[in-house]
Amino acid sequence: MSSILDIVRNDVRELRVAKGLSQAELGEFLGVSRQTVNAIETGRYSPSLPLAIKLARFFGRTVEEVFHVDDDQP
Template identity: 90%
Template sequence: MRNDVRGLRLAKGLSQAELGKVLGVSRQTVNAIETGRYSPSLPLAITLARFFGRAVEEVFHVDDE
């Protein structure tokens, strides 16, 4: 699954640590989401999308293989 979290975070001028603090997760979790090593839970995905003012489908993209 691809996502736009890194680009959205950078557009807001936030570090991974700052975004993690807002979301209640660690910087390492934000990094893992951004690099695709971790798929967030549905509640976390919704929280992320709402923080950026987007729908979940606009932030996370299923790779069609």
């Protein structure tokens, strides 16, 4: 049985690359490690709500625009 966390996707990598930032640069701005940014981008880690809000604000998006449910999952 899948949990909701298994089907939540994010656009962090695409947004970061569009701004020309490395994972380390984004992590420095957010106050987290490059490894944390990588884990978020690859879906191995779901950020806390405050971190998700900080990410969304950094990219000028809503949390729902950055993190979304993958409707293709069963």
